[in-house]
Amino acid sequence: MSDLDQLYQDIILFHAKAKHGSTLEGNPPEAGAAVGQSHQLNPTCGDEITLRVETKDGVISALRWAGAGCSISMASASLLTDLAVGESPAEFTKMADHFREVMRSRGKIAADEELLGDAAALSGASRYVARVKCAMLAWVAAEDALAIAR
Amino acid sequence: MSANSSPETAASQTKASTHADHHQPLDDAQVARIRNDFPILTQTVNGKPLVYLDSGATSQNPLTVMEAEQEFYEQRNSAVHRGAHYLAAEATEIYEEARANVASFIGADSNELVWTSNATEALNLLAYSFSNASVGQQQNPEAKRFALSEGDEVVVTELEHHANLIPWQELCRRTGATLSFIPVDDSGALDLAQAAEKIGPKTKIVAFTHASNVTGAITDVPALVALAKKVNALTVLDACQSAPHMPLDVKALGVDFAVFSGHKMLAPTGIGALYGRAELLNAMPPFLTGGSMITTVTMESAGYLPAPQRFEAGTQRISQVIALSTAVNYLRETGMDRIAAWEHQLGQRLAEGLAKIRGVRLVGPAPGELRTGLAAFDVEGVHAHDVGQYLDDRGIAVRVGHHCAQPLHRRLGLTATTRASTYLYTTTDEVDAFLAAVAEVRAYFGADA
Known part of the structure; x- marks a missing residue:
C-alpha cells in the first residue's frame, strides 16, 4: 500500500462521509448529564469543530459535534465518537494520550488496535506532518470538553 | 554590480533568445533553458518529477541570485x-x-x-x-x-x-x-x-x-x-x-x-x-x-x-x-513583457482545463477572460487539503486553504480552495500533468459515487 493509500484507507473515507456524531444541532444535552463543549479551529486550513461531551454515571454518555474540514479531520471526529461513547473519562484519556503519541511519532509508533479500534487507521496521517493537526482536531476538542464536563 | 558579479551570467544566458520581440511570450525552448538556472526544479518528489505550482506563495531562486548572496x-x-x-x-x-x-x-x-x-x-x-x-x-x-x-x-x-x-x-x-x-x-x-x-x-x-x-x-x-x-x-x-x-x-x-x-x-x-x-x-x-x-x-x-x-x-x-x-x-533580461505573456497563456490553460473537469468550480475570471498565471478552484465533495495531498503524491506542489484571504472565501461560500500558480519556469507539460491529476481526484475520494 502506498503512503497515500495508507493515509486514505477505505475506513477513513467511509467515516469522512458517515460523520458519526455530527448531530450537535437540534439535540440538546440530556437532563442530569454533566456537559462540556469546545470549539477548535485550525487556522491554516480552516478546519473547524464544535464538540460537546456529556458524562453521566461515570461514563461518556454522549458525544456530538458539528464541523467542517478535510477527510482526515472529519473521519477522525467520526471514529472518535464511535470509540469514546460508553468509556469512562479515565479510559478515554488513556486512548487520547496514546493517539497523540502515535500521531506525533512520524510513523514510528504503531497504533495499539486493542486500545484505539478502527481509529488506529488514522495512524497513516502521522507520516504527514501537515496532517497531524487535522487528525488531532476532534481529540483536542474532546479532551477540552471533557475537562469542562468534569 | 561589478563586472565580475553573477548577474552578468544571467544576462548572457538568456539574452540570445530574448532580444527579439519582448511582446511575444516565452517559448518552450526558452523555458527549458530558464529551468537550467533553477536546480531545485530538477528533483523528484515521491518518485515523480517535482511540478512546482506554488510560485504565488514563494518563488524559486536562480543560481545567479544564490551566487550573488x-x-x-x-x-x-x-x-x-x-x-x-x-x-x-x-x-x-x-x-x-x-x-x-x-x-x-x-x-x-x-x-x-x-x-x-x-x-x-x-x-x-x-x-x-x-x-x-x-x-x-x-x-x-x-x-x-x-x-x-x-x-x-x-x-x-x-x-x-x-x-x-x-x-x-x-x-x-x-x-x-x-x-x-x-x-x-x-x-x-x-x-x-x-x-x-x-x-x-x-x-x-x-x-x-x-x-x-x-x-x-x-x-x-x-x-x-x-x-x-x-x-x-x-x-x-x-x-x-x-x-x-x-x-x-x-x-x-x-x-x-x-x-x-x-x-x-x-x-x-x-x-x-x-x-x-x-x-x-x-x-x-x-x-x-x-x-x-x-x-x-x-x-x-x-x-x-x-x-x-x-x-x-x-x-x-x-x-x-x-x-x-x-x-x-x-x-x-528575460523580459517582463514576455514573462507576462507566457504566464497569461499558462493561466488560460489552467482556467480552461479546470473548467472542463466535472465537479470542479473555478474561482475568478472565466476561461478567456484576463487573469494572471494562477487559478484557484474547489473540487465538489473533496476538501482542498485532500486535493493537495493527492497532488503531492504525484509530485505536484500547490497551495491549499484560504490563501490568507478568508473574507473573500467566505463571500464566495468557500472555506478553502486549491491554487495552482505558475512562473517563468513553468512548462505547459507541467500544467497538463496537474490538470490530469486533478481530473482523477474525485474518483479517488469516491466523490463521484
Missing part, C-alpha cells in the same frame, strides 16, 4: 552607512546601487524605495507611520496630512490578502477611523460601481491589490486611482502578485504607495520594499526608530534623516538586497 558574504560583507573602511564603503555602494536598480524596475526613483522584510512589513510601516502621525508624534507639521481620526475612512477591497486588511483594521481601531470595503460580486470580481460610492469625501486612504492572489483578476488601477484622487485620498497598491509577473510602472499607474515581496520574484525571503512618492515619504513620521535613521540625537530627542533612510533603522539586510537586485536583473 554568497559572493557578498565571501568578499564584501560589512555593515552599510557606517564605518570608514574599504569593505563598509563597498557594501554601502552596492546596497545603494541595488536600491536604484530595483526602484527603476518598478519605475520609481531610488529615494522612493524603502527596504522592508516583505510586503507585510511595508504595509505595517505605512499603517504605523500614519498611526504615529495621528497621535501627534511628529516633528514635521506636514505629517498632519497622514493623521486619521473619528469620521475619517479607510477603504479596502473584499478580496485583499490579510496583509492588506489587518494593518488597516488596526489603524482604524487605534485612531477611531472607519474601515469600509469595496465588495466583490458572486464571481469574485470587484464591483467598481460600488467603489464610486465607497470612496467619498471622508476617505483618506484607499488600499487595494493589483492582482488577486486568489482569483487571478487584475484590478482596474487607473479607475480606483481616479476615484481616490477626486477626494484627495492616498492610494496604496499591493503589488505582490504583479511586480514578479508583469511590467510595473508605479508612476504611470499614479499610485502614492506600493509594496512587494522579494521572495515572490526569484529572491530569498526577508526582503521586500515599500515604494512611496518622495514628497510623501519625507513628510511621514518614522515607524521603527534607532540607529542609522537619525541626524542629531540628544538625551531628549532626535532628528530624522530624509527617506528612504528614515525608515531603515538598524543594520540592514544587505545580502538579501543584493539578491533581490540580481533577481530583478534576471527578470529584466
Whole structure:
C-alpha cells in the first residue's frame, strides 16, 4: 500500500462521509448529564469543530459535534465518537494520550488496535506532518470538553 | 554590480533568445533553458518529477541570485552607512546601487524605495507611520496630512490578502477611523460601481491589490486611482502578485504607495520594499526608530534623516538586497513583457482545463477572460487539503486553504480552495500533468459515487 493509500484507507473515507456524531444541532444535552463543549479551529486550513461531551454515571454518555474540514479531520471526529461513547473519562484519556503519541511519532509508533479500534487507521496521517493537526482536531476538542464536563 | 558579479551570467544566458520581440511570450525552448538556472526544479518528489505550482506563495531562486548572496558574504560583507573602511564603503555602494536598480524596475526613483522584510512589513510601516502621525508624534507639521481620526475612512477591497486588511483594521481601531470595503460580486470580481460610492469625501486612504492572489483578476488601477484622487485620498497598491509577473510602472499607474515581496520574484525571503512618492515619504513620521535613521540625537530627542533612510533603522539586510537586485536583473533580461505573456497563456490553460473537469468550480475570471498565471478552484465533495495531498503524491506542489484571504472565501461560500500558480519556469507539460491529476481526484475520494 502506498503512503497515500495508507493515509486514505477505505475506513477513513467511509467515516469522512458517515460523520458519526455530527448531530450537535437540534439535540440538546440530556437532563442530569454533566456537559462540556469546545470549539477548535485550525487556522491554516480552516478546519473547524464544535464538540460537546456529556458524562453521566461515570461514563461518556454522549458525544456530538458539528464541523467542517478535510477527510482526515472529519473521519477522525467520526471514529472518535464511535470509540469514546460508553468509556469512562479515565479510559478515554488513556486512548487520547496514546493517539497523540502515535500521531506525533512520524510513523514510528504503531497504533495499539486493542486500545484505539478502527481509529488506529488514522495512524497513516502521522507520516504527514501537515496532517497531524487535522487528525488531532476532534481529540483536542474532546479532551477540552471533557475537562469542562468534569 | 561589478563586472565580475553573477548577474552578468544571467544576462548572457538568456539574452540570445530574448532580444527579439519582448511582446511575444516565452517559448518552450526558452523555458527549458530558464529551468537550467533553477536546480531545485530538477528533483523528484515521491518518485515523480517535482511540478512546482506554488510560485504565488514563494518563488524559486536562480543560481545567479544564490551566487550573488554568497559572493557578498565571501568578499564584501560589512555593515552599510557606517564605518570608514574599504569593505563598509563597498557594501554601502552596492546596497545603494541595488536600491536604484530595483526602484527603476518598478519605475520609481531610488529615494522612493524603502527596504522592508516583505510586503507585510511595508504595509505595517505605512499603517504605523500614519498611526504615529495621528497621535501627534511628529516633528514635521506636514505629517498632519497622514493623521486619521473619528469620521475619517479607510477603504479596502473584499478580496485583499490579510496583509492588506489587518494593518488597516488596526489603524482604524487605534485612531477611531472607519474601515469600509469595496465588495466583490458572486464571481469574485470587484464591483467598481460600488467603489464610486465607497470612496467619498471622508476617505483618506484607499488600499487595494493589483492582482488577486486568489482569483487571478487584475484590478482596474487607473479607475480606483481616479476615484481616490477626486477626494484627495492616498492610494496604496499591493503589488505582490504583479511586480514578479508583469511590467510595473508605479508612476504611470499614479499610485502614492506600493509594496512587494522579494521572495515572490526569484529572491530569498526577508526582503521586500515599500515604494512611496518622495514628497510623501519625507513628510511621514518614522515607524521603527534607532540607529542609522537619525541626524542629531540628544538625551531628549532626535532628528530624522530624509527617506528612504528614515525608515531603515538598524543594520540592514544587505545580502538579501543584493539578491533581490540580481533577481530583478534576471527578470529584466528575460523580459517582463514576455514573462507576462507566457504566464497569461499558462493561466488560460489552467482556467480552461479546470473548467472542463466535472465537479470542479473555478474561482475568478472565466476561461478567456484576463487573469494572471494562477487559478484557484474547489473540487465538489473533496476538501482542498485532500486535493493537495493527492497532488503531492504525484509530485505536484500547490497551495491549499484560504490563501490568507478568508473574507473573500467566505463571500464566495468557500472555506478553502486549491491554487495552482505558475512562473517563468513553468512548462505547459507541467500544467497538463496537474490538470490530469486533478481530473482523477474525485474518483479517488469516491466523490463521484
